[in-house]
Amino acid sequence: MSRSMKMPSRHKRPTTANKPLRIFHGRMYFALQALAGAAWWLGVITLPTLREATLGSLDPLLVSAIDIPLFVIGSALAALNFRWAVWVAVSWTALVAVCMVIYATITTEAGLGAVLMVAAAVGSVIAGALMLLGRIPSDRLIVGPFSFHSSRTRVRSQLLLRTTIQLVVFWGVFLVILPAIINSFEQRWNLSVKFPILVLVAGFAILALASVLGVWSARAIANFGSGTPLPAEMANHLVVRGPYAFVRNPMAIAGIVQGAAIGLFIGSWMVIAYAVAGSLLWNWLIRPHEEADLRERFGTEFDDYAARVSCWIPRFSSSDSDDWAAEAETSVDETSADEASVSNGNGNEQDSTKDSTNRKE
Numbered sequence: 001m002s003r004s005m006k007m008p009s010r011h012k013r014p015t016t017a018n019k020p021l022r023i024f025h026g027r028m029y030f031a032l033q034a035l036a037g038a039a040w041w042l043g044v045i046t047l048p049t050l051r052e053a054t055l056g057s058l059d060p061l062l063v064s065a066i067d068i069p070l071f072v073i074g075s076a077l078a079a080l081n082f083r084w085a086v087w088v089a090v091s092w093t094a095l096v097a098v099c100m101v102i103y104a105t106i107t108t109e110a111g112l113g114a115v116l117m118v119a120a121a122v123g124s125v126i127a128g129a130l131m132l133l134g135r136i137p138s139d140r141l142i143v144g145p146f147s148f149h150s151s152r153t154r155v156r157s158q159l160l161l162r163t164t165i166q167l168v169v170f171w172g173v174f175l176v177i178l179p180a181i182i183n184s185f186e187q188r189w190n191l192s193v194k195f196p197i198l199v200l201v202a203g204f205a206i207l208a209l210a211s212v213l214g215v216w217s218a219r220a221i222a223n224f225g226s227g228t229p230l231p232a233e234m235a236n237h238l239v240v241r242g243p244y245a246f247v248r249n250p251m252a253i254a255g256i257v258q259g260a261a262i263g264l265f266i267g268s269w270m271v272i273a274y275a276v277a278g279s280l281l282w283n284w285l286i287r288p289h290e291e292a293d294l295r296e297r298f299g300t301e302f303d304d305y306a307a308r309v310s311c312w313i314p315r316f317s318s319s320d321s322d323d324w325a326a327e328a329e330t331s332v333d334e335t336s337a338d339e340a341s342v343s344n345g346n347g348n349e350q351d352s353t354k355d356s357t358n359r360k361e
Contacts, residue, residue: 019134023081026130029123030089031079037072040116054116056109067096075124083132090128097121104189111189115270122277138285142231148293151226151233159222166230167218174255174278179262179271186270195267203264210261214254217243221251231290238298240305247314248306252282287311 044051044060051060070092077085097117104114129136142148153159186192218229220242225235229251243250259275262268294302309315 022130022134026086026127027079027081029127030075030086030131033089033120033124033127034072034075034079037068037075041068041072052109054110054113056103056107056113058103058110067092071096078128078131081131086128086131090124093117093124094121101185105185108188108190111186111191114189115191136285139289141285142289145230145232148231148234148290150236150297151228154226154236156222156226159226159228160219162230162233163218163222163228166228167214170229171214171258175258175262179259179266179268179274182270182274183266183268186268191270193267193269195264199264200267203261203266207258207261207265210254210257213243213250214258217250217254220244234293238294238301238305240309244309246309246316248309248311249287252279252287253312255279 040050040054041064044055044064055063070088074085074089074092078089097114097120100110100114100117103109104111126136151159220239221227221229221235224241225237225239227233227235227237247253256275256279259278260272263271263273263275291302291306
């Protein structure tokens with residue numbers, strides 16, 4: 001097991017060196033959104049099927065009179081770096097997304113339009129943050145139980161109990177409750193697609209395998225890291241054994257595969273999209289903060305580990321896993337040897353003291 005470096009966990013905001021590049025990315029998004037919006041309105045005019053799937057019974061002329069200036073032209077002006085246009089485009093896109101969700105849920109029409117506008121709203125908010133702030137304020141997501149702190153207890157039985165409770169709660173929320181809500185919207189909006197029975201069976205099998213990986217990873221954190229998967233009770237030692245010997249984020253991989261497998265099992269393409277979108281957001285927004293915390297607490301130990309083990313693609317080289325196991329065993333053996341030498345040294349001192357006392361007597 002690797003030793004823990006007791007350093008305070010502090011998270012610094014990203015430097016402004018890449019701010020112009022981030023602003024450029026935001027502008028490019030709004031440019032693409034303006035082009036996509038113009039192409040969509042052209043399709044609405046020329047394709048009745050598209051108009052029905054995205055607008056339902058809404059009057060396209062009335063909607064276009066408001067949407068083209070605020071969404072299409074507003075996005076184009078934001079792409080030209082007009083900051084006030086960013087507020088217009090983002091606010092209007094978010095408002096339309098909410099209205100389309102309500103409209104599609106009540107009327108069961110324009111479900112595809114609701115999905116597209118929700119996606120556009122998420123993209124607009126991210127691009128707007130890049131342009132106005134020069135960054136995405138993802139550090140505000142790391143609060144409460146999601147803030148990074150080492151576990152205060154190292155009692156294995158307590159850690160295993162807390163890990164079990166965390167898995168039940170998080171899996172219940174993100175793999176049962178949220179997919180059920182998403183699937184209900186998918187059915188209400190008439191966007192359901194019938195999956196073949198073999199796909200459903202495959203989804204159940206993949207879910208079982210991914211769940212095994214998740215449990216294995218969580219137990220490795222408790223057993224070898226003296227912590228839990230929850231950020232507020234992170235491992236006190238850098239975990240390089242178990243599944244972490246092959247890939248750096250087995251818990252995240254398990255969660256992503258579980259979400260997609262749930263979508264396959266219940267026959268919901270929107271749940272699969274939810275799993276993919278969640279994985280991308282976690283990778284871009286949360287993972288950099290998590291790795292910064294690990295690097296700050298474990299220093300070169302984490303750098304060496306990151307250089308040898310991939311973030312997402314497992315490496316099943318037996319030599320690598322053997323090396324990590326050997327290093328862990330060596331660390332434990334060295335610690336035991338040091339303790340034994342100290343103990344022997346104290347014992348020898350005591351024996352010599354007793355001998356000298358006896359000679360004096």
